Amino acid sequence: MAKYSIGAIASVSLLMLLAITVMLFANALPFFGEYSLADFLFGNRWHPTQEPPNFGLLPLLWGSLIVTVVAMLFALPLGISSALFLHGVAPTKLREILKPIIELLGSVPSVVYGLFGLTLLAPFFQRLLSLPVGQTAFVAGVALALMSLPIVVSVAEDALDSVPKEYGSASLALGATRWETLMRVVFPSARSGIWAAVLLALGRTIGETMTVLMVAGGAAQIAFTPFKPVRTMTAAIAAEMGETPQGTLHFHALFGVGVVLFLLTFIINLIANKYATKSFK
Amino acid sequence: MVEKECCCVGSEETGCVEAVQFNLCYGDNHVIKNVSLKFPRETITAIMGPSGCGKSTFFRAINRMNDLIPSVKTQGEILFDGENVYSNKADIYKLRRRIGMVFQRPNPFPMSILDNVAYGLRIHRLAKGSELEDRVVEAIKSVNLWDEVGDRLKANAMELSGGQQQRLCIARALAVEPEVILLDEPTSALDPVSSAKIEEQLAEFIGKYTTIIVTHNVAQAARVAQYSAFMMLGKIIDFGPTKEVFTNPKNELTERYLSGKFG
Amino acid sequence: MQQSLSSKRLLQQKIGFAVLGTAAGIVLVSVAILLFFIVRRGLPIMSWEFLSQPPKRGMTEGGFYPALVGTFLLGVGAMLFSLPIGVMTAIYLSEFASAGRFTKAIRTGVNTLAGLPSIVFGLFGFAFFCKVLRFGVSVLSGALTLGVMALPIVIVTTEEALRAVPTSFREASLSLGATRWRTTVKVVLPNAVSGIVTGAILSMGRAVGETAPIIFTAATFYTRRLPKTPLDEVMALPFHIYGLVTEGVFPEKQLPIAYGSALTLVMLVLILSGAGIYLRYRTRRKRIW
Ligand SMILES: Nc1ncnc2c1ncn2[C@@H]1O[C@H](COP(=O)(O)OP(=O)(O)OP(=O)(O)O)[C@@H](O)[C@H]1O
Ligand SMILES: [Mg+2]
Numbered sequence: 001m002a003k004y005s006i007g008a009i010a011s012v013s014l015l016m017l018l019a020i021t022v023m024l025f026a027n028a029l030p031f032f033g034e035y036s037l038a039d040f041l042f043g044n045r046w047h048p049t050q051e052p053p054n055f056g057l058l059p060l061l062w063g064s065l066i067v068t069v070v071a072m073l074f075a076l077p078l079g080i081s082s083a084l085f086l087h088g089v090a091p092t093k094l095r096e097i098l099k100p101i102i103e104l105l106g107s108v109p110s111v112v113y114g115l116f117g118l119t120l121l122a123p124f125f126q127r128l129l130s131l132p133v134g135q136t137a138f139v140a141g142v143a144l145a146l147m148s149l150p151i152v153v154s155v156a157e158d159a160l161d162s163v164p165k166e167y168g169s170a171s172l173a174l175g176a177t178r179w180e181t182l183m184r185v186v187f188p189s190a191r192s193g194i195w196a197a198v199l200l201a202l203g204r205t206i207g208e209t210m211t212v213l214m215v216a217g218g219a220a221q222i223a224f225t226p227f228k229p230v231r232t233m234t235a236a237i238a239a240e241m242g243e244t245p246q247g248t249l250h251f252h253a254l255f256g257v258g259v260v261l262f263l264l265t266f267i268i269n270l271i272a273n274k275y276a277t278k279s280f281k
Numbered sequence: 282m283v284e285k286e287c288c289c290v291g292s293e294e295t296g297c298v299e300a301v302q303f304n305l306c307y308g309d310n311h312v313i314k315n316v317s318l319k320f321p322r323e324t325i326t327a328i329m330g331p332s333g334c335g336k337s338t339f340f341r342a343i344n345r346m347n348d349l350i351p352s353v354k355t356q357g358e359i360l361f362d363g364e365n366v367y368s369n370k371a372d373i374y375k376l377r378r379r380i381g382m383v384f385q386r387p388n389p390f391p392m393s394i395l396d397n398v399a400y401g402l403r404i405h406r407l408a409k410g411s412e413l414e415d416r417v418v419e420a421i422k423s424v425n426l427w428d429e430v431g432d433r434l435k436a437n438a439m440e441l442s443g444g445q446q447q448r449l450c451i452a453r454a455l456a457v458e459p460e461v462i463l464l465d466e467p468t469s470a471l472d473p474v475s476s477a478k479i480e481e482q483l484a485e486f487i488g489k490y491t492t493i494i495v496t497h498n499v500a501q502a503a504r505v506a507q508y509s510a511f512m513m514l515g516k517i518i519d520f521g522p523t524k525e526v527f528t529n530p531k532n533e534l535t536e537r538y539l540s541g542k543f544g
Numbered sequence: 545m546q547q548s549l550s551s552k553r554l555l556q557q558k559i560g561f562a563v564l565g566t567a568a569g570i571v572l573v574s575v576a577i578l579l580f581f582i583v584r585r586g587l588p589i590m591s592w593e594f595l596s597q598p599p600k601r602g603m604t605e606g607g608f609y610p611a612l613v614g615t616f617l618l619g620v621g622a623m624l625f626s627l628p629i630g631v632m633t634a635i636y637l638s639e640f641a642s643a644g645r646f647t648k649a650i651r652t653g654v655n656t657l658a659g660l661p662s663i664v665f666g667l668f669g670f671a672f673f674c675k676v677l678r679f680g681v682s683v684l685s686g687a688l689t690l691g692v693m694a695l696p697i698v699i700v701t702t703e704e705a706l707r708a709v710p711t712s713f714r715e716a717s718l719s720l721g722a723t724r725w726r727t728t729v730k731v732v733l734p735n736a737v738s739g740i741v742t743g744a745i746l747s748m749g750r751a752v753g754e755t756a757p758i759i760f761t762a763a764t765f766y767t768r769r770l771p772k773t774p775l776d777e778v779m780a781l782p783f784h785i786y787g788l789v790t791e792g793v794f795p796e797k798q799l800p801i802a803y804g805s806a807l808t809l810v811m812l813v814l815i816l817s818g819a820g821i822y823l824r825y826r827t828r829r830k831r832i833w
Contacts (some may be wrong), residue, residue: 002725003640010636011646012629013699014653016692020664023671081567089561090568098572100821105575107746107817109753111782112806116578118789119799146578149571166388170450173346173384174401174457175377179557184404189391200659207661209756210782214790234663234756241670241760258667262660269659374550406549 021262028259031055031252040256046220046231048240048250055253057260059220063137063230067212068205070141070226071148075201078145079152080194086153087160088182099157106150114214117143122215131227135217138226143211148201155200159193160186192275199272203265209234233257295362296322296460296491298343298380303357305335305342307350312338314515315357320508325483325492327502327523329538330512336495339512340463343493344380345373361461378405381454381490385466387446389438389453394421394430397438397449401457420456424448424482444475451482462486464494468501480505499539503527511535579810586807589800595808599801608805613770614683614778615752615812618762621687621774622694622751627744630698634743637699638706639714639728658696662756665693669761684774686762693757694747701746701820705739705827706732742823749816753809755782781809 032040035055043056086095121142122134163186171181187194217229218239231239237254244250298320305313312335320326328336338347345366347353358365366376378401389397398417402408408416417434421427426448430441438449447467454462464483468476483505486492496502502509502523509526511519511534519526519535530536597607633650641647669689679685709732717727733740755763763783771778788802789795 002723003636006632006636006640006725007646009629009632010641010650013633013657013695014650016695017653017657019672020660020668020692023668023676024664027667027671078567078571081564082571085561085564085568089564100825103821104814104818107749107753107813108578109755109782109809109813111753111755111785112582112810113578115785115789115802115806116581120581146574149575153571164388166384166386167390169346169384170388170390170453171400172349173344173377173382174404174453175374176400176404177374177553177557179560180404180553183560184400185390203659203661207659207663209661209663209666210786214786234661237663237667238756238759241667255667255671258664262664265659265661265664266656269656272659273655372550374553404553 024255024259024262027252027255029252031249031256034249035253040253044222046236048244048253053249055249055256057233057257059222060231060233060236060257061260062222063212063216063220064206064232064234066137066226066230067140067144067216067232068202070138071144071205072198072202074142074145075148075152075205076198079149079197079201080156082149082153083156083160083197084182084187086157088178088186099154102150103154106154108147110147110208110210111214113143113147114211116146117211117215129227133217133229135215135229136227137216137223137230140212140216140230140232141226143215144205144208147208147211148205151204152197152201155197156190156194159190159197162193163189196272196276199268199275203268203272206268207234207261207265209238213238233261237261294322297360297362298461298491298493299360300339300343301358301360303342303359304355305338305347306352306354307338308352312515313342316515316517318510318517318520320491320493322491323488324507325487325494325505326508326510327506328493328495328510328512329497329499329502331538332497334512335515336512337465340382340465340493340495343461343463344377344382345371346377346382348373374405378457379459380461380463381457381459383447383450383454383462383464383467386470387443387450389441389446389449391437391439393435394438394441394449395434398453398456401453405457407457416456420452421449423455423485424452425478426452442475444471444478447471447475447479448482451479459490461491461493464492466495466497469497476501511538513538582803582807582810585800585803586805589804590807594804608779608781608784608801608808610770611779611781611784611805612808614763615781615809617683617771617778618686618690618758618780619748619752621683622690623744623748625688625691626694626698626747626751627740630695630743630747631702631740633695633699634702634706635728635733638703639724639732654696654699657692658700660693662693662754665689665757666760668692669757674761680775681760681762681764681777682775683762683771683778686758686778686780687774689757689761690751690754693754694751697747697750698743701743701824702736702740705736705742708739708827709735738823738827742820742827745816745820745823749813749820752816753782753813755780755786758783781805781812785809 040055040057042058043054044058045054045056046059047054086098090098117139122139125131125139126134167185167189168181171185212232213235216232216235218231218235219229220231220236221228223230237257240250241254244254300316300318303313303316304311316339330336341347342355343359355367358367361376361380364371390400395417398420399413402413402416421430426445429445438446441449468479480501483492483494494506506523508521509523510517511532513534518532519530526535527539530539594607595612596609598610599608637647637650666689669685673679673685673688674681713731713735714727717731722730758780762778763780764777785802785805788798
């Protein structure tokens with residue numbers, strides 16, 4: 001039966017997801033055999049090469065968090081405002097040109113943002129804010145904001161676009177201005193789709209590797225300011241995996257970090273998809 | 282009889298809508314052709330005519346909702362209380378407050394029942410606080426919806442039935458105290474019971490609002506409207522008191538429409 | 545009084561629109577700055593030699609030909625994996641699936657895959673393709689890793705194209721006695737070709753630009769030779785850029801090469817994605833039915 005053979009092929013994605021899960025957990029397991037889960041989750045030092053080594057996740061988690069927060073602080077207001085502009089202010093012609101261009105920019109590879117951040121943004125902000133180092137969480141956040149803007153703009157604009165036109169007509173017919181209609185009716189009606197955009201961008205930002213690897217400076221420390229170098233979970237994996245002999249505790253610890261990353265983005269995306277499907281049929 | 286209802290510039294009376302040699306084109310498509318029509322005040326006028334003849338377009342011309350369509354061009358005047366709504370001085374936001382509109386398909390906002398009715402009051406800053414709530418309640422009561430939703434004003438309007446939603450939309454339009462109400466096939470998406478409730482509603486408009494209703498339902502027009510107009514290919518071909526128009530149409534096409542030959 | 549209220553509200557609208565416009569302007573300008581610098585710094589180094597020669601003298605001179613070839617191989621390889629499986633999955637979801645648990649599971653699986661960080665794919669590819677399947681650090685491992693990552697793009701794009709084919713087409717065929725599979729192959733697929741091509745191009749564009757999944761699975765910093773078998777390791781453009789700026793010893797010579805490589809990579813990806821997005825918009829708009 002065609003249905004079953006095609007169904008079998010269709011299950012490949014599912015099998016791959018399963019394989020990813022199994023591989024991550026299986027390779028992380030030896031680590032948790034030797035290192036306590038509590039020390040991993042709540043340890044505040046990541047010193048994998050010291051004797052004895054410390055595999056505290058908190059500095060990496062902190063790094064991911066602070067970079068993401070900075071990125072979102074820039075990307076969300078700018079991105080959502082731009083989506084509102086495209087949807088409610090820009091003439092149709094302009095929107096039809098800008099929308100695909102923005103989608104297109106979403107495909108610029110992250111290593112390019114890394115290069116840009118490292119060679120231009122970092123020196124620029126170092127001089128501007130007279131910082132001792134250029135590569136900081138802040139600059140990484142700015143580079144990531146730039147990178148996630150296209151997603152925020154295009155998903156948010158899609159959400160605004162899916163709001164039935166009748167709502168707008170009703171508002172205008174009551175004597176509302178276009179601004180009032182946009183902000184009081186269309187924007188709130190697109191809420192769930194906009195949340196989906198926010199969460200998608202959030203997931204992407206937390207999971208982004210190359211940009212932070214190149215720009216964030218790489219120091220695994222908990223600093224309560226964005227103007228210090230940090231090391232994110234993704235950067236730790238990318239930077240340390242190649243230098244770690246297989247089978248060592250450190251090697252497996254990095255898979256442990258991978259598991260955390262996996263679970264974190266999995267949850268964010270689950271919620272994002274809930275929101276995305278909740279918008280108008 | 283028609284003349285008696287008229288109002289002139291400078292008079293105290295409000296709610297007068299009059300088209301004077303009004304034309305409208307979508308690009309090259311001439312849709313409204315030289316329409317001159319004075320709607321009697323504070324009564325109900327039905328507009329009928331075959332699909333595509335321009336009824337909705339004419340409606341949108343009255344409260345200038347056509348402004349949003351870039352290809353639209355107009356010529357002639359539509360006078361509201363003696364002032365041309367297309368003049369440069371016209372304040373379209375105020376105009377649209379004074380001319381309420383109800384659409385074919387119920388289109389409440391996806392927010393609470395209260396916020397729906399309060400929307401117009403808020404944007405026009407007509408009331409706030411407890412006065413706002415009083416006026417919302419008043420509007421909901423005036424469409425006889427209070428018994429059904431009075432205990433759940435915070436509920437989302439999308440949870441209401443189609444008929445309830447349409448009455449909510451009427452309440453939303455009435456809340457800002459318009460003088461004219463335009464209803465474009467307000468019952469065509471509703472079941473007979475809900476339609477009947479809306480018709481009852483319309484009866485209460487007489488003496489309060491200048492009401493204009495587009496309908497494809499000849500019987501409905503006969504039931505609710507004191508005046509009737511027939512539109513055909515963008516022209517008003519017949520207009521007068523409903524009884525006269527129905528029993529003694531001036532135009533042969535009207536007669537054929539009424540007897541169900543086309544439309 | 546009312547007139548002044550309206551003008552107040554119009555002023556508010558003006559200010560609001562100006563704020564939104566400023567935001568959009570900032571976004572456009574920053575993107576323009578990014579592209580401007582990549583082009584300005586990358587363009588001077590572009591030459592035929594740059595594209596066609598291997599790197600020389602510890603990557604301070606010469607070109608990046610092997611990286612270009614490597615990226616091409618990885619991109620095509622990824623597509624060879626993701627396209628057939630992705631299209632079949634989309635066919636299943638759009639033509640055969642009933643609204644059951646299995647279908648829901650597949651959808652959740654696809655959505656989850658789409659949202660996973662690229663470094664997680666890298667870890668997986670290393671553990672699974674390189675180690676378990678013993679492909680080692682190779683073109684094959686890298687292409688498969690990228691292929692798994694690109695799978696959701698193919699599935700989503702193809703399914704959109706399939707769903708856009710009107711049900712009446714299918715009914716017409718089915719009522720003539722054709723089986724579901726025949727209907728799909730003869731009627732549905734031909735009408736969805738451009739959607740499928742779009743998916744293929746977009747997935748390749750994605751695969752070509754990714755770095756994290758290939759760091760441990762396929763890429764090497766420096767090799768003068770091209771891979772002879774799928775089990776050889778390769779240079780790849782994105783990794784080349786990363787290597788040049790982070791491990792380079794002679795930044796003043798290597799930075800321009802990095803920018804040249806970045807410009808090439810950006811052009812490659814923009815052309816691929818541009819073609820994909822163009823096709824998608826065109827098919828969305830110009831439906832003849
Ligand atoms: N936005 C528009 N742009 C261009 N042409 C339009 C637009 N809206 C309506 N038209 C055209 O104007 C003509 C009149 O349309 P209108 O909607 O006013 O008809 P109607 O009498 O309300 O019909 P119905 O009874 O079906 O609602 C039609 O020929 C239609 O094609
Ligand atoms: Mg109509």
